Amino acid sequence: ELKVEQNPLFLSMQEGKNYTIYCNYSTTSDRLYWYRQDPGKSLESLFVLLSNGAVKQEGRLMASLDTKARLSTLHITAAVHDLSATYFCAVEVYGGSQGNLIFGKGTKLSVKP
Amino acid sequence: DGGITQSPKYLFRKEGQNVTLSCEQNLNHDAMYWYRQDPGQGLRLIYYSQIVNDFQKGDIAEGYSVSREKKESFPLTVTSAQKNPTAFYLCASSHNGAGVDPFAFFGQGTRLTVV
Numbered sequence: 001e002l003k004v005e006q007n008p009l010f011l012s013m014q015e016g017k018n019y020t021i022y023c024n025y026s027t028t029s030d031r032l033y034w035y036r037q038d039p040g041k042s043l044e045s046l047f048v049l050l051s052n053g054a055v056k057q058e059g060r061l062m063a064s065l066d067t068k069a070r071l072s073t074l075h076i077t078a079a080v081h082d083l084s085a086t087y088f089c090a091v092e093v094y095g096g097s098q099g100n101l102i103f104g105k106g107t108k109l110s111v112k113p
Numbered sequence: 114d115g116g117i118t119q120s121p122k123y124l125f126r127k128e129g130q131n132v133t134l135s136c137e138q139n140l141n142h143d144a145m146y147w148y149r150q151d152p153g154q155g156l157r158l159i160y161y162s163q164i165v166n167d168f169q170k171g172d173i174a175e176g177y178s179v180s181r182e183k184k185e186s187f188p189l190t191v192t193s194a195q196k197n198p199t200a201f202y203l204c205a206s207s208h209n210g211a212g213v214d215p216f217a218f219f220g221q222g223t224r225l226t227v228v
Contacts, residue, residue, distance in 0.1 A: 033217060042203060043219040088155065092207065092217065101146060101205065101217055105155040 006104030023072040023089035031092040079111045119220030134189045136204035145187035150201040
């Protein structure tokens, strides 16, 4: 059974600081996604990572993928309050018995002035 | 514009009543999914469908039913057998197969409350 583990689950950081959220998964996958969710809202797609060594950047967020280590990271640079949200990683597997998106539990990020 | 639409946004269910949540997409995606999210929690898979006329149970399918008669539509029925249905329900869709538009998109969600 594919498992996806995120850590930390809660992250409180000051504006201007850097931090990394980790996403480990237990078996080979075809795609890895990062999403953002604001309170009471749906999930917003941030990044999709398709291959080993893939790196995507958007503003203060950068995501990377190491398929050999089965690890993806979401790095936050010089955090600002607007980044406060819950961030989910999800792994998609084709052709397996699950055949779906498997989500981590999410990392609730709070950026304080 | 392509997208995925869930309706209604808010839904109230009486005890013992069945209700149906709508999910429609015009992205030509093969796969569609239903997730449940409880307050402060992650997403749990209810059902998914990879092709028309076929669907599979997820981790928490008991008390729910789905159909996939059309590629664009994947409605979820919350039956009276679901004893604790109050939650936020999210529908998603994606392409099957590598090499094509890879994003899995989510609808805006339906918040179901038992009254």
